[in-house]
Amino acid sequence: MTNRRFAPAFSGNDQASLTRRLQAIDFAIQDTVLYLDAYPDDADALDYYRSLIEARAGLLAARSKEMPLTVYDNTGTDWDWVKAPWPWQPEAN
Template identity: 30%
Template sequence: MTSRENMLQKIREYDFTMMDTGLFLNSHPKDAMALDHFRKAREKYNKAVKEYESKYGVLTTKNMDNNLQWTWIDDPWPWEGADN
């Protein structure tokens, strides 16, 4: 796997951890260990996304913060061979 693919995999893992732990917390809202686990995963997720986006551009339009121009479309799309 390339460095980019490794970074995306980590982001997916942290995202899954947050989703799974969030589901657990829906039925166990006072579980301090689970809440701490969720917070740690969220911190790792946010850090990984920030690092990825600093190298490769934004992952989602939610993270667009350029007020001068819509840059979401500037990078090659996956089917244009950017990941190869």
């Protein structure tokens, strides 16, 4: 796991595109987390993890403006948390 860098495969700033971009980077993070659990001393993997977390921050802020990701992200004037589409509905994917 040397010099690995995340290459975004998706673009766009509408809600569906931002969700897809977040799904992609969160998938990379999830797989890296499982690897680091088993190999906590792998410095290259830890570097890769840090770069992913840094790249995720801006994406989370952008997606949260369209639809909060967690109950901690509903920072707008409306309670968007209960609005459709829900993740399991085709319209959200």
